[in-house]
Amino acid sequence: MATEAFAAxxxxxxxxxxxxxxxxTINPKVLACEYAVRGPxxxxxxxxxxxxxxxxxxxxxDEIVYCNIGNPQALYQQPIxxxxxxxxxxxxxxxxxxxEIEKFFSADAIGRVKRIxxxxxxxxxxxxxxxxxxxxxxxxxxAGIQKRDGYPCNPDDIYITNxxxxxVHNILKLLIRGKMDGVMVPIPQYPLYSASIALQGxxxxxxxxxxxxxxxLEISELEKQLKAARNSGIAVRALVVINPGNPxxxxxxxxxxxxxxxxxxxxxxxxxxxxxxxxxxxxxxxKFTSFKKIVRDLGFKDSDFTLVSLHSSSKGFYGxxxxxxxxxxxxxxxxxxxxxxxxMASVDLCSNVPGQILMSVIMNxxxxxxxxxxxxxxxxxxxxxxLKRRAKMIVRGxxxxxxxxxNDAEGAMYVFPQIRLSEKAKKAAADAGVKADSFYCSKxxxxxxxxxxxxxxxxxxxxxxxxxxxxxxxxxxxxxxIAKIGEFHRKFMDExxx
Amino acid sequence: MATEAFAAxxxxxxxxxxxxxxxxTINPKVLACEYAVRGPxxxxxxxxxxxxxxxxxxxxxDEIVYCNIGNPQALYQQPIxxxxxxxxxxxxxxxxxxxEIEKFFSADAIGRVKRIxxxxxxxxxxxxxxxxxxxxxxxxxxAGIQKRDGYPCNPDDIYITNxxxxxVHNILKLLIRGKMDGVMVPIPQYPLYSASIALQGxxxxxxxxxxxxxxxLEISELEKQLKAARNSGIAVRALVVINPGNPxxxxxxxxxxxxxxxxxxxxxxxxxxxxxxxxxxxxxxxKFTSFKKIVRDLGFKDSDFTLVSLHSSSKGFYGxxxxxxxxxxxxxxxxxxxxxxxxMASVDLCSNVPGQILMSVIMNxxxxxxxxxxxxxxxxxxxxxxLKRRAKMIVRGxxxxxxxxxNDAEGAMYVFPQIRLSEKAKKAAADAGVKADSFYCSKxxxxxxxxxxxxxxxxxxxxxxxxxxxxxxxxxxxxxxIAKIGEFHRKFMDExxx
Numbered sequence: 001m002a003t004e005a006f007a008a009x010x011x012x013x014x015x016x017x018x019x020x021x022x023x024x025t026i027n028p029k030v031l032a033c034e035y036a037v038r039g040p041x042x043x044x045x046x047x048x049x050x051x052x053x054x055x056x057x058x059x060x061x062d063e064i065v066y067c068n069i070g071n072p073q074a075l076y077q078q079p080i081x082x083x084x085x086x087x088x089x090x091x092x093x094x095x096x097x098x099x100e101i102e103k104f105f106s107a108d109a110i111g112r113v114k115r116i117x118x119x120x121x122x123x124x125x126x127x128x129x130x131x132x133x134x135x136x137x138x139x140x141x142x143a144g145i146q147k148r149d150g151y152p153c154n155p156d157d158i159y160i161t162n163x164x165x166x167x168v169h170n171i172l173k174l175l176i177r178g179k180m181d182g183v184m185v186p187i188p189q190y191p192l193y194s195a196s197i198a199l200q201g202x203x204x205x206x207x208x209x210x211x212x213x214x215x216x217l218e219i220s221e222l223e224k225q226l227k228a229a230r231n232s233g234i235a236v237r238a239l240v241v242i243n244p245g246n247p248x249x250x251x252x253x254x255x256x257x258x259x260x261x262x263x264x265x266x267x268x269x270x271x272x273x274x275x276x277x278x279x280x281x282x283x284x285x286x287k288f289t290s291f292k293k294i295v296r297d298l299g300f301k302d303s304d305f306t307l308v309s310l311h312s313s314s315k316g317f318y319g320x321x322x323x324x325x326x327x328x329x330x331x332x333x334x335x336x337x338x339x340x341x342x343x344m345a346s347v348d349l350c351s352n353v354p355g356q357i358l359m360s361v362i363m364n365x366x367x368x369x370x371x372x373x374x375x376x377x378x379x380x381x382x383x384x385x386x387l388k389r390r391a392k393m394i395v396r397g398x399x400x401x402x403x404x405x406x407n408d409a410e411g412a413m414y415v416f417p418q419i420r421l422s423e424k425a426k427k428a429a430a431d432a433g434v435k436a437d438s439f440y441c442s443k444x445x446x447x448x449x450x451x452x453x454x455x456x457x458x459x460x461x462x463x464x465x466x467x468x469x470x471x472x473x474x475x476x477x478x479x480x481x482i483a484k485i486g487e488f489h490r491k492f493m494d495e496x497x498x
Numbered sequence: 499m500a501t502e503a504f505a506a507x508x509x510x511x512x513x514x515x516x517x518x519x520x521x522x523t524i525n526p527k528v529l530a531c532e533y534a535v536r537g538p539x540x541x542x543x544x545x546x547x548x549x550x551x552x553x554x555x556x557x558x559x560d561e562i563v564y565c566n567i568g569n570p571q572a573l574y575q576q577p578i579x580x581x582x583x584x585x586x587x588x589x590x591x592x593x594x595x596x597x598e599i600e601k602f603f604s605a606d607a608i609g610r611v612k613r614i615x616x617x618x619x620x621x622x623x624x625x626x627x628x629x630x631x632x633x634x635x636x637x638x639x640x641a642g643i644q645k646r647d648g649y650p651c652n653p654d655d656i657y658i659t660n661x662x663x664x665x666v667h668n669i670l671k672l673l674i675r676g677k678m679d680g681v682m683v684p685i686p687q688y689p690l691y692s693a694s695i696a697l698q699g700x701x702x703x704x705x706x707x708x709x710x711x712x713x714x715l716e717i718s719e720l721e722k723q724l725k726a727a728r729n730s731g732i733a734v735r736a737l738v739v740i741n742p743g744n745p746x747x748x749x750x751x752x753x754x755x756x757x758x759x760x761x762x763x764x765x766x767x768x769x770x771x772x773x774x775x776x777x778x779x780x781x782x783x784x785k786f787t788s789f790k791k792i793v794r795d796l797g798f799k800d801s802d803f804t805l806v807s808l809h810s811s812s813k814g815f816y817g818x819x820x821x822x823x824x825x826x827x828x829x830x831x832x833x834x835x836x837x838x839x840x841x842m843a844s845v846d847l848c849s850n851v852p853g854q855i856l857m858s859v860i861m862n863x864x865x866x867x868x869x870x871x872x873x874x875x876x877x878x879x880x881x882x883x884x885l886k887r888r889a890k891m892i893v894r895g896x897x898x899x900x901x902x903x904x905n906d907a908e909g910a911m912y913v914f915p916q917i918r919l920s921e922k923a924k925k926a927a928a929d930a931g932v933k934a935d936s937f938y939c940s941k942x943x944x945x946x947x948x949x950x951x952x953x954x955x956x957x958x959x960x961x962x963x964x965x966x967x968x969x970x971x972x973x974x975x976x977x978x979x980i981a982k983i984g985e986f987h988r989k990f991m992d993e994x995x996x
Binding site for chain 2: 019020021022023025026027028029030031033034035037038069071072073074075076079081084085087088089091092094095098100104121122124125126127128129131162163165166169173174175176177192195196199200237238268269270306314319320321322323324332333334336337340343344346347348349350351352353354355
């Protein structure tokens with residue numbers, strides 16, 4: 001396939017009468033990559049938004065509600081005051097010299113920034129850092145991980161990146177040598193994984209989450225898919241687990257995670273634990289435990305087990321997506337391989353320093369007794385309790401609709417309802433040349449302004465249809481959003497009833 | 499070669515007794531990639547720095563002077579006040595509500611931030627932006643480009659990235675389908691290009707700059723190398739030009755750039771213009787003209803010519819490296835190919851928003867009449883005039899040394915002297931198992947604490963030896979740095995005299 005494309009490209013190339021870059025002559029791996037979270041439905045939403053701005057009465061709704069992406073502050077969630085105080089002071093340390101500074105900034109934000117800047121070479125956020133991030137930020141992140149897990153964390157294992165996405169790219173770039181290297185990825189998945197594997201030219205080895213058991217991760221399914229991949233000659237290198245789940249919102253049990261770890265150990269797989277939603281848990285009786293802790297609880301040391309754990313400033317209750325903070329902790333890596341990871345990080349010099357500082361503060365927020373703590377605790381509780389209520393509200397609303405079932409959002413920021421579509425709807429979609437779930441989501445957008453992402457962008461059992469919707473519209477707006485979705489759904493079902 | 503590595507990998511893989519990732523089983527493209535700017539000499543410098551911190555009398559010098567990388571603020575250059583005011587206010591807009599705010603921030607910084615935040619959806623730097631960057635930032639960058647060139651710039655052609663490096667990766671990822679796709683790169687070059695081409699698995703087609711004519715770019719050399727590459731079956735897709743030059747510091751003439759543009763047009767090559775040093779010009783009588791302006795002056799429209807121009811917040815007089823602002827302007831791209839660029843940007847969601855804002859402000863700094871203008875103009879002039887003096891000072895110092903010749907640093911932040919090494923020195927290097935230029939640079943570090951990068955990391959005519967040294971140590975320190983280099987050099991020449 002690639003060879004064919006190449007030959008065709010060379011041919012058109014020789015003629016010199018086409019521009020140097022056309023769809024026929026670009027890298028076919030780029031063409032093969034898909035990323036639905038910002039796909040055609042979002043492009044359509046942006047076009048509708050422009051129409052609305054030009055003429056507010058031109059559409060049957062007043063605003064576009066972006067439920068396609070976990071982007072809380074775009075839906076007017078306010079940032080955490082302490083975090084922003086720290087980054088602003090680090091940006092403009094001249095403020096620290098003002099005699100009145102304590103009137104405008106909390107004492108612990110001032111103290112934190114002074115401590116961080118003092119430990120940064122030349123005391124500025126304007127210089128490139130160490131390729132893995134400033135040591136003071138990595139030390140603070142490591143301290144936070146250690147406190148979370150109860151096990152030591154080495155700052156040299158931390159690679160701070162611009163959000164978690166570049167960490168995923170780097171680790172997959174390191175792993176994937178070609179088409180015959182495989183990475184196990186849950187289906188449904190966050191499409192960063194499929195996109196990155198496609199860009200690297202590897203093979204995605206899917207394992208299906210069990211929707212009928214709350215999007216459970218069955219070890220028997222892992223074993224079955226691993227065997228099938230190996231039988232077709234794929235060298236399966238790694239297993240991706242997203243916990244809490246995206247787009248599926250489940251929180252894995254301790255026992256389940258132990259089984260996953262043992263499976264990776266048994267099958268010699270790198271475990272890539274996407275744990276960016278570790279602070280987003282809404283389900284009573286469930287809690288987040290990191291895979292690092294599970295690995296250590298099972299007695300595996302660095303020499304026994306290789307693990308990557310991902311985290312990001314974009315998620316949690318703070319939702320600082322635009323700041324692009326993130327890191328991976330790479331445990332148990334061969335030192336020679338770590339040199340290669342360092343080199344890869346070095347080619348891009350370093351991640352943005354304000355994002356590094358933010359990530360370090362997220363992992364070490366104000367503690368009881370700190371002057372910011374009361375406000376910080378209040379802001380956190382306000383957001384998390386509201387997210388919890390919104391998660392329940394939307395699940396209840398969706399489950400009340402004909403032909404729709406929706407598992408609980410135990411964590412993360414999404415629901416992933418299944419919609420049972422009629423033959424007539426499927427035929428209408430086919431006639432329109434689009435997938436049935438895209439057809440549904442597109443009609444939903446056109447009728448309501450609510451933007452969701454078709455399940456096909458995340459993967460789903462063939463013949464089933466879903467969409468991903470965030471739980472992020474403001475709590476006061478949520479009933480109206482649910483009502484709009486419900487009203488649209490009833491009309492849609494009636495229109496396409498078999 | 500890749501196939502062999504793969505077979506070997508699979509073998510060790512099957513046994514399951516090695517960790518999932520070893521040097522033998524990682525992607526050989528990662529192994530093949532080199533990035534000398536943070537290579538072994540820098541690692542050694544960091545180790546020496548730790549020794550110095552532990553015992554200041556343990557080494558024959560007091561401090562490590564990092565001249566390996568264009569990182570001005572690491573060498574205590576102060577940030578531009580206006581830029582930092584803007585990012586700090588954008589980070590913590592609660593400050594805008596303070597009645598006393600105008601006591602602490604300039605009126606135009608306040609006005610700028612209000613305008614930008616008002617145009618950002620939900621008025622926050624904490625939300626993901628459009629994949630190419632917030633429209634207000636792209637509009638401001640486009641306005642700056644238009645003012646610079648005198649030709650229109652479309653904000654839809656702007657892709658804001660975390661520094662310029664991700665732009666380079668994305669464009670090369672788009673271009674390179676495999677080993678037989680070639681990209682012409684100057685030698686010496688900034689190793690981001692060789693590293694990125696290696697990671698993508700393409701072929702670097704070198705063209706040599708003419709050291710004896712001030713690192714001139716000869717069209718006959720381009721033609722010769724293009725022909726040679728095509729004769730060996732390489733599909734040459736693009737030409738990279740770095741102007742002002744890195745590591746070579748030359749500023750290309752208008753006529754030369756016209757010839758380059760005509761060459762790309764004639765040979766159907768994408769022109770990748772690395773113009774990140776556009777504000778760093780030190781040579782009387784030379785000025786920066788963008789390739790975009792040259793292309794338009796020659797009468798080529800979007801439909802005639804395909805061009806990428808790169809810029810970054812890391813360079814210029816401001817040197818905001820840690821903030822990771824940067825962009826590429828992609829002109830004349832097929833709309834279908836632009837969709838692919840948008841998709842690639844979307845996989846990483848967006849670049850850091852504070853960096854987007856910083857880049858927009860860099861392209862639209864305070865103007866005469868703005869309250870910040872006097873301070874801004876003074877800060878700019880102070881830095882640029884000092885850089886100019888330092889460039890002259892170091893070139894003069896180097897040219898005074900036996901066997902050393904150094905072209906003028908007409909622009910950028912570097913000198914790239916040639917050092918003529920004796921047979922005895924080359925033999926000593928070979929005995930030590932390192933390249934002769936690395937041997938020299940390593941001895942320089944051990945004797946003086948001055949960190950420079952061997953020419954082999956950038957490429958050089960075989961049999962010649964160079965190093966890259968920044969012009970960035972503070973002006974008050976520069977005479978001492980030059981004296982240290984000179985003293986070391988004299989001893990080295992004496993020790994290794996044939």
